[in-house]
Amino acid sequence: MKFSAHEWRGHFPLLANHPRLHYLDNAATGQLCAAAFDAVTHHELTQRANVLRGTYRLAEQADEAYEKARRQAAAYLNAAGVDEVVFTSGTTAAINLVAHAFGDGLKPGDEVALSLAEHHSNFVPWQMLRERCGIVLRFIPLSADGRLDLSRLDAAITPRCRLVAVTHASNVTGAVTDLAPIAAAARAAGARLLVDGAQRVQHGPVDVQALGADFYAFSGHKVFAPTGVGVLWGRGEALAALPPFLGGGGMIGRVTAAATTYAAPPRRFEAGTPPIAQAIGLGAALDWLRALVWEELNAHSARLAQRLIGELAALPGLTFLGPRDLRARLPIVAFNLAGIHPHDLCQVLDAHHVAVRGGHHCAQPLMDCFGVEGAVRASLAPYNTGADIDALLEGLRDAQRKLK
Amino acid sequence: MSDDLYQQAILDLAKSADGAGRLAAPDGTAQGDSPLCGDRVRMEVKLEGGRIAAVAHEVKGCLLCRAAAAAIGRHAAGLDAAQAEAVGRQVVALLAGEDGKPDWPELEYFAPVRPHRNRHGCVLLPFETLLAALDSRDSA
Numbered sequence: 001m002k003f004s005a006h007e008w009r010g011h012f013p014l015l016a017n018h019p020r021l022h023y024l025d026n027a028a029t030g031q032l033c034a035a036a037f038d039a040v041t042h043h044e045l046t047q048r049a050n051v052l053r054g055t056y057r058l059a060e061q062a063d064e065a066y067e068k069a070r071r072q073a074a075a076y077l078n079a080a081g082v083d084e085v086v087f088t089s090g091t092t093a094a095i096n097l098v099a100h101a102f103g104d105g106l107k108p109g110d111e112v113a114l115s116l117a118e119h120h121s122n123f124v125p126w127q128m129l130r131e132r133c134g135i136v137l138r139f140i141p142l143s144a145d146g147r148l149d150l151s152r153l154d155a156a157i158t159p160r161c162r163l164v165a166v167t168h169a170s171n172v173t174g175a176v177t178d179l180a181p182i183a184a185a186a187r188a189a190g191a192r193l194l195v196d197g198a199q200r201v202q203h204g205p206v207d208v209q210a211l212g213a214d215f216y217a218f219s220g221h222k223v224f225a226p227t228g229v230g231v232l233w234g235r236g237e238a239l240a241a242l243p244p245f246l247g248g249g250g251m252i253g254r255v256t257a258a259a260t261t262y263a264a265p266p267r268r269f270e271a272g273t274p275p276i277a278q279a280i281g282l283g284a285a286l287d288w289l290r291a292l293v294w295e296e297l298n299a300h301s302a303r304l305a306q307r308l309i310g311e312l313a314a315l316p317g318l319t320f321l322g323p324r325d326l327r328a329r330l331p332i333v334a335f336n337l338a339g340i341h342p343h344d345l346c347q348v349l350d351a352h353h354v355a356v357r358g359g360h361h362c363a364q365p366l367m368d369c370f371g372v373e374g375a376v377r378a379s380l381a382p383y384n385t386g387a388d389i390d391a392l393l394e395g396l397r398d399a400q401r402k403l404k
Numbered sequence: 405m406s407d408d409l410y411q412q413a414i415l416d417l418a419k420s421a422d423g424a425g426r427l428a429a430p431d432g433t434a435q436g437d438s439p440l441c442g443d444r445v446r447m448e449v450k451l452e453g454g455r456i457a458a459v460a461h462e463v464k465g466c467l468l469c470r471a472a473a474a475a476i477g478r479h480a481a482g483l484d485a486a487q488a489e490a491v492g493r494q495v496v497a498l499l500a501g502e503d504g505k506p507d508w509p510e511l512e513y514f515a516p517v518r519p520h521r522n523r524h525g526c527v528l529l530p531f532e533t534l535l536a537a538l539d540s541r542d543s544a
Contacts, residue, residue: 360441360442373441
């Protein structure tokens with residue numbers, strides 16, 4: 001069946017509750033899909049119990065639902081094994097897990113390579129590791145349109161490099177990273193590759209095996225699932241080589257007064273009660289998304305993005321952050337209007353029921369590269385329609401009239 | 405409504421940019437950053453007898469932030485540190501919706517910001533930076 005955005009909107013209860021809303025902040029949080037909502041509700045109403053502890057039937061049902069969610073996440077990522085999926089509280093927690101479990105084993109002078117396009121969640125943990133362990137950070141530079149400059153990988157990924165941590169797609173420019181040459185450079189240096197997939201997963205299933213990554217992190221709330229849950233995928237041998245990060249219940253083999261042994265992955269990295277209902281909601285969302293025809297969904301979003309870019313370009317004083325073409329980019333469009341601060345623009349747009357984000361987007365090093373303090377960002381999902389673009393453009397024209 | 409935020413009075417106040425610039429030899433200087441939006445305010449004060457003789461600011465920020473800085477530029481001269489703190493508290497109270505009339509009439513322009521909690525910082529940043537500039541003189 002041909003994709004229909006109007007029909008797809010019916011899967012998102014919030015949009016029905018706010019019929020006038022033009023929600024264009026999907027890079028921050030996607031709306032909760034009915035599949036996730038139903039799964040969470042079913043779990044909480046019929047099988048709520050702690051997991052991996054109880055021997056009664058209710059607990060066993062909760063166990064099964066939680067592990068089913070792990071299988072669903074593994075399937076969405078085409079992971080080689082279910083045990084390669086670690087549930088975390090989100091992308092930030094997943095990256096911090098690696099920064100501690102892998103990073104704390106590094107020695108002074110060892111190097112971690114990042115790009116300057118990273119979200120703070122893939123930037124600050126490595127700076128904190130530098131403070132703890134004396135590592136050296138190297139940066140993959142950017143081209144003028146905000147893409148990673150892959151012609152200069154040699155300078156960032158040296159023989160001292162132990163880990164490369166890059167985004168799969170920028171949360172500001174929407175530029176999708178060409179990971180193959182980075183994976184090759186990391187492999188040649190004997191370094192691990194961590195990919196921040198927070199912006200990519202909501203645009204269709206990912207094949208982590210094909211990417212050549214060792215770790216892949218994403219958040220549930222950006223993929224139309226609940227907040228408070230995320231995934232760290234780790235290649236089997238990469239995860240097995242890591243010590244635990246957080247200690248507590250559920251992650252142990254045996255605890256004695258003298259010492260503790262640890263469980264195998266993924267439980268080694270899931271100390272304490274995990275976000276059970278959220279993980280079940282995430283699994284349901286991923287299962288639903290996996291069955292969709294993504295070529296049609298992404299073609300719809302790309303058409304809207306193309307129209308938006310074209311009409312924005314005609315506004316006087318408008319500058320884009322990032323590529324203006326649609327090659328290897330997501331439907332995320334960041335821009336500034338001369339003389340109007342992004343927050344003021346967003347506030348006026350709110351009066352038009354348009355929800356967009358303004359500010360530095362937790363990417364201040366990228367803002368520095370562009371020489372700006374912030375920008376307005378419109379980020380699309382397949383439930384967006386031409387009416388959302390119309391409202392955004394009308395709001396921008398209104399802001400220009402009011403605020404200039 | 406967002407429209408209420410951008411009434412002509414606040415647009416004019418921001419546009420006036422009263423106090424914008426730098427002082428030749430400030431006695432106190434501070435820089436304030438907004439972690440939310442990356443906005444940056446620099447405040448400089450010249451003091452005479454414990455009172456602000458002159459104030460100057462540079463703002464890379466939104467219209468609300470620029471308007472708040474302009475209100476400071478218009479009225480801060482003559483205040484001592486305690487009085488400047490009192491004005492800052494009036495702005496906090498205004499944004500919290502508490503009763504009371506602020507000393508500077510322009511501060512009432514910011515009343516429509518009340519329901520927009522994420523914008524409170526835009527208004528407060530210049531006041532916090534002014535107090536930090538006065539503090540920097542104390543600790544120098």
